[in-house]
Amino acid sequence: MAAELSNKQVILKDYVSGFPKESDLPFTTGSKQLNVPQGSTGVFVKNLFLSCDPYMRGRMSPKRPGAYSDSFIPGSPITGYGVARVLDSGHPDFKKGDLVWGLTGWEEYSLITATQGLFKVHDTDVPLSYYTGILGMPGMTAYAGFYEVCSPKKGEYVFVSAASGAVGQLVGQFAKLSGCYVVGSAGSNEKVDLLKNKFGFDEAFNYKEEQDLDAALKRYFPEGIDIYFENVGGKMLDAVLLNMRLHGRIAVCGMISQYNLGQPEGIHNLAHLILKRIRMEGFLVIDYYHLYQKYLEMVLPQIKAGEIVYVEDIVEGLENGPAALIGLFTGRNVGKQVVVVARE
Amino acid sequence: MAAELSNKQVILKDYVSGFPKESDLPFTTGSKQLNVPQGSTGVFVKNLFLSCDPYMRGRMSPKRPGAYSDSFIPGSPITGYGVARVLDSGHPDFKKGDLVWGLTGWEEYSLITATQGLFKVHDTDVPLSYYTGILGMPGMTAYAGFYEVCSPKKGEYVFVSAASGAVGQLVGQFAKLSGCYVVGSAGSNEKVDLLKNKFGFDEAFNYKEEQDLDAALKRYFPEGIDIYFENVGGKMLDAVLLNMRLHGRIAVCGMISQYNLGQPEGIHNLAHLILKRIRMEGFLVIDYYHLYQKYLEMVLPQIKAGEIVYVEDIVEGLENGPAALIGLFTGRNVGKQVVVVARE
Numbered sequence: 001m002a003a004e005l006s007n008k009q010v011i012l013k014d015y016v017s018g019f020p021k022e023s024d025l026p027f028t029t030g031s032k033q034l035n036v037p038q039g040s041t042g043v044f045v046k047n048l049f050l051s052c053d054p055y056m057r058g059r060m061s062p063k064r065p066g067a068y069s070d071s072f073i074p075g076s077p078i079t080g081y082g083v084a085r086v087l088d089s090g091h092p093d094f095k096k097g098d099l100v101w102g103l104t105g106w107e108e109y110s111l112i113t114a115t116q117g118l119f120k121v122h123d124t125d126v127p128l129s130y131y132t133g134i135l136g137m138p139g140m141t142a143y144a145g146f147y148e149v150c151s152p153k154k155g156e157y158v159f160v161s162a163a164s165g166a167v168g169q170l171v172g173q174f175a176k177l178s179g180c181y182v183v184g185s186a187g188s189n190e191k192v193d194l195l196k197n198k199f200g201f202d203e204a205f206n207y208k209e210e211q212d213l214d215a216a217l218k219r220y221f222p223e224g225i226d227i228y229f230e231n232v233g234g235k236m237l238d239a240v241l242l243n244m245r246l247h248g249r250i251a252v253c254g255m256i257s258q259y260n261l262g263q264p265e266g267i268h269n270l271a272h273l274i275l276k277r278i279r280m281e282g283f284l285v286i287d288y289y290h291l292y293q294k295y296l297e298m299v300l301p302q303i304k305a306g307e308i309v310y311v312e313d314i315v316e317g318l319e320n321g322p323a324a325l326i327g328l329f330t331g332r333n334v335g336k337q338v339v340v341v342a343r344e
Numbered sequence: 345m346a347a348e349l350s351n352k353q354v355i356l357k358d359y360v361s362g363f364p365k366e367s368d369l370p371f372t373t374g375s376k377q378l379n380v381p382q383g384s385t386g387v388f389v390k391n392l393f394l395s396c397d398p399y400m401r402g403r404m405s406p407k408r409p410g411a412y413s414d415s416f417i418p419g420s421p422i423t424g425y426g427v428a429r430v431l432d433s434g435h436p437d438f439k440k441g442d443l444v445w446g447l448t449g450w451e452e453y454s455l456i457t458a459t460q461g462l463f464k465v466h467d468t469d470v471p472l473s474y475y476t477g478i479l480g481m482p483g484m485t486a487y488a489g490f491y492e493v494c495s496p497k498k499g500e501y502v503f504v505s506a507a508s509g510a511v512g513q514l515v516g517q518f519a520k521l522s523g524c525y526v527v528g529s530a531g532s533n534e535k536v537d538l539l540k541n542k543f544g545f546d547e548a549f550n551y552k553e554e555q556d557l558d559a560a561l562k563r564y565f566p567e568g569i570d571i572y573f574e575n576v577g578g579k580m581l582d583a584v585l586l587n588m589r590l591h592g593r594i595a596v597c598g599m600i601s602q603y604n605l606g607q608p609e610g611i612h613n614l615a616h617l618i619l620k621r622i623r624m625e626g627f628l629v630i631d632y633y634h635l636y637q638k639y640l641e642m643v644l645p646q647i648k649a650g651e652i653v654y655v656e657d658i659v660e661g662l663e664n665g666p667a668a669l670i671g672l673f674t675g676r677n678v679g680k681q682v683v684v685v686a687r688e
Contacts, residue, residue, distance in 0.1 A: 067619055233614065252617045266610010270577065273596045273626030275412055280624045282617030 007032040010106040010321050012072040016060040019260045019329060024060070025078065025322035032109045036090040042113040043094045045084035047104055048344065050318070051132035052325040052337035053166070056080055057259040068284055077105045083121065083131045084110070085344065091115050099124065101131035106321060108341060119292065126303055127312075133166050133336040134299065134310040137285055141253060142170035143295045144288035149251040149281050150227045154179035157221055159240065162231035162256060163204065164191040164311070166336035171229045172201045173308050180227070183220045185236065187331040194334065198309060213239035227251070233258045234265045241269035241278075250280040260329055311335030351376040353451040354665050356416040360404040363604045363673060368404070369422065369666035376453045380434040386457040387438045389428035391448055392688065394662070395476035396669040396681035397510070400424055401603040412628055421449045427465065427475045428454070429688065435459050443468070445475035450665060452685060463636065470647055471656075477510050477680040478643065478654040481629055485597060486514035487639045488632035493595040493625050494571045498523035501565055503584065506575035506600060507548065508535040508655070510680035515573045516545045517652050524571070527564045529580065531675040538678065542653060557583035571595070577602045578609040585613035585622075594624040604673055655679030 007030045016024050036044045055069070056078070063071045072078045082104040086094050094100065094115065102118035104110045112118060121131055133139060145167070146152060158175040160168045163184025172195065175182040183203040184195045195204035203220050210216040217225070217239055224245035230237060233255025240250070258264040273280060302308040313333040315324045321339040328337060351374045360368050380388045399413070400422070407415045416422045426448040430438050438444065443465035448454045456462060465475055477483060489511070490496060502519040504512045507528025516539065519526040527547040528539045539548035547564050554560040561569070561583055568589035574581060577599025584594070602608040617624060646652040657677040659668045665683040672681060 064619075237614075252614070254618065255615050258615060264612045264615060266612050267614055268608045268610050270581075270596070270611055271599050271602060271608060273624065274598065274628065275408075276626065277628055277631060278626050280617065282620065282622050284618065284621055287621060 003034040004031045005034055005109055008108050008318055009077040010318060011076055012060060012074050012078050014074045015062050015071070017262070020057065020060055020326050022322045022326060025325065027319050027322065030077075030107070032107070032111070035088045036111065040090045040111075040113065041115065042089075042111050043086050043091055043100070043115060043118070044088040044109065044111050045086055045100065045104060046109055047082050047084045047107065047341045049083040049129045049132050050104075050106055050321060050339040050341055051081040051136065051138075051166075052321070052328055052333070052339065053080060053137065054254055054256045054259065054328055056325065057329065068286065077107045079103055079105050081132055081137050082341075083128055083136075084112075094118065094120070099128070101136050106318065108318065123296070123300055126300070129312060129314065129338050129340075130303075130310060132338050133312060134170060134303065134308070135296065138166035138336060139170060139299065140288060140292055140295055141285040142167045142174060143299070144285055144291065145229060145251040145253050145283055146171050146174045146227075148288060148291070149283050150229070150249045152178045152180055152227055156180045156226035157223060157245070158182040158227045158229070159217070159221065159225045160184045160201075160229045160231070161207075161236050162186065162254075163201065164194050164199075164335060165231065165333075167253060168229070168231055169195075169199050169311060169335065170308070172199050175227075176200050176202075177302075177307065188334075191331075191334060194311060198311065207236065214242050217243040224248075229253060230255070232256055234267075238267050238269050241267070241272040244272060244276050244278050246276050248276055248278045250278060252280060252282040256329065312338050314338045314340060316340045347378040348375045349378055349453055351451050351453050352662055353421040353449070354662060355420055356404060356418050356422050358418045359406050359415070360401075361606070364401065364404055364670050366666045366670060369669065371663050371666065374421075374451070376451070376455070379432045380455065384434045384455075384457065385459065386433075386455050387430050387435055387444070387459060387462070388432040388453065388455050389430055389444065389448060390453055391426050391428045391451065391685045393427040393473045393476050394448075394450055394665060394683040394685055395425040395480065395482075395510075396665070396672055396677070396683065397424060397481065398598055398600045398603065398672055400669065401673065412630065421451045423447055423449050425476055425481050426685075427472055427480075428456075438462065438464070443472070445480050450662065452662065467640070467644055470644070473656055473658065473682050473684075474647075474654060476682050477656060478514060478647065478652070479640070482510035482680060483514060483643065484632060484636055484639055485629040486511045486518060487643070488629055488635065489573060489595040489597050489627055490515050490518045490571075492632060492635070493627050494573070494593045496522045496524055496571055500524045500570035501567060501589070502526040502571045502573070503561070503565065503569045504528045504545075504573045504575070505551075505580050506530065506598075507545065508538050508543075508679060509575065509677075511597060512573070512575055513539075513543050513655060513679065514652070516543050519571075520544050520546075521646075521651065532678075535675075535678060538655060542655065551580065558586050561587040568592075573597060574599070576600055578611075582611050582613050585611070585616040588616060588620050588622050590620050592620055592622045594622060596624060596626040600673065656682050658682045658684060660684045
């Protein structure tokens with residue numbers, strides 16, 4: 001019989017309705033076989049960093065028709081993006097000692113059989129945790145959503161909601177590098193300060209301090225908005241629709257304000273899509289991973305030259321993962337939320 | 345002093361809120377100078393057919409920010425698309441005797457100064473009224489929205505709302521000619537019959553007889569919808585969002601169910617834009633008139649070969665125009681609503 005390791009895990013207790021609580025994601029200790037089973041093409045990894053991402057909320061509910069990702073399995077460890085070290089491999093593309101990022105388990109050790117979703121980490125001159133953020137799924141999301149979906153042009157007016165988050169902070173910086181005027185919204189004055197003074201947004205505002213989002217947008221965009229990078233949905237989207245310019249583009253990346261509501265809020269201003277001939281397009285990063293190498297060739301030099309910065313909110317220890325993940329939905333995190341499982 | 349003609353007119357009494365009534369559009373008699381004024385590049389026309397179009401409701405309200413067309417002027421004749429005979433011209437491109445279509449007045453005689461919106465009628469082997477419909481603005485709308493915005497592929501599943509209207513009946517026929525499966529919704533059994541037996545839709549249903557639009561769509565689209573040609577908005581749009589397929593397209597042409605509401609209904613299912621990576625795009629025909637000649641080259645032979653049919657709902661007499669126009673919003677018309685001002 002193969003040797004086994006003790007394996008701390010975060011499991012989904014049961015499907016969640018409404019806001020998730022820490023008690024929905026209990027911390028337990030299981031065990032894991034040390035090697036890849038004979039004949040398997042999986043890889044056995046030690047998890048180093050785990051990524052907290054808003055889309056994971058959807059996986060805590062029973063699978064909805066048309067959903068792109070499976071639900072978590074009650075009683076089993078939840079899964080998500082992470083950075084890991086390969087300890088054993090049955091796959092010709094991965095060998096012991098490789099660093100990888102991709103979908104893994106919220107546990108100390110994982111056997112990853114869906115290896116088609118794994119990327120090898122080649123460049124380690126940057127913080128390894130960046131492969132959960134700027135160099136991982138959120139980075140590709142910002143890149144695909146801004147450049148591929150929005151087709152920005154120099155001088156355009158760009159608005160980003162949830163702008164200090166894992167994706168938003170990059171969209172704002174990409175917009176500045178593209179010669180756009182960019183404004184971000186966030187949920188605290190600390191985040192607003194970050195947007196203006198760290199990420200170089202032209203302006204930023206705390207949406208919680210605005211009685212009238214339409215008026216706030218009119219203040220920052222007297223000429224209107226060409227590009228809206230949508231991360232929040234709800235009332236913000238309705239206010240943005242009133243302020244879009246002719247032939248504007250809305251990249252719908254996420255709607256975090258709606259994920260924990262039984263019935264999403266109604267959007268009333270869609271007729272503006274016609275008046276201003278607006279294209280509103282939902283997208284998922286999984287359709288754009290073929291551009292990952294191209295993205296790295298753009299962004300790695302920008303990081304190393306200090307042209308792009310990335311702010312992470314790092315918590316130590318898998319046992320602190322559930323609170324960190326849940327904190328996304330109250331905006332507790334400042335920057336990309338990362339969980340450290342192990343520092344080698 | 346130039347000679348004057350008696351000129352029957354339909355005027356806007358005052359800005360309208362809610363559903364328009366016939367009393368909002370009184371019928372009066374004015375007078376019109378018989379010739380184009382000295383030095384003007386306008387054309388003086390005798391109006392023959394006038395077009396009743398849903399977008400005209402917006403022009404009965406004070407101009408909204410971002411609106412693409414000016415409001416009607418209270419106390420003055422309303423304007424809209426029509427077919428007319430040139431009686432006098434100060435413009436080098438138009439001469440006495442020409443037939444034209446474009447924006448004109450709801451009156452017997454009009455002086456058109458915005459001649460850039462006028463098209464000359466060259467082909468008179470088809471009913472002249474067709475230039476208010478299949479060969480005019482609604483035809484170009486169906487063509488641009490279906491072919492340019494939706495990029496249909498053979499075998500795709502197409503849904504059209506307000507499907508027996510001026511635009512919808514064409515979208516359905518274009519979809520069939522493109523090898524798509526097409527279903528239409530309309531508001532009476534007579535219209536449903538027309539869709540199936542006259543226009544060749546694969547299926548059709550009366551939305552007023554459906555308790556649950558989501559269930560109705562699931563019945564007709566067990567595989568889901570690739571293309572939705574949106575004419576109505578509101579509850580139908582919300583139900584469609586639940587039934588879209590991966591990489592679906594929604595061409596937002598109009599939202600007639602919402603035009604007379606003070607506050608438009610809320611749309612709750614926009615998160616499906618992300619899940620299914622849907623592109624939802626508002627469009628206006630005015631951005632596509634450069635394709636008009638190309639469209640005529642496609643559609644005129646199709647009409648003459650009987651491959652495309654067009655159903656009009658024709659009322660005689662300008663005095664019956666207000667009731668016809670208002671009837672659009674209760675679905676009174678069966679097919680394209682046309683008003684005959686004069687038959688030469």
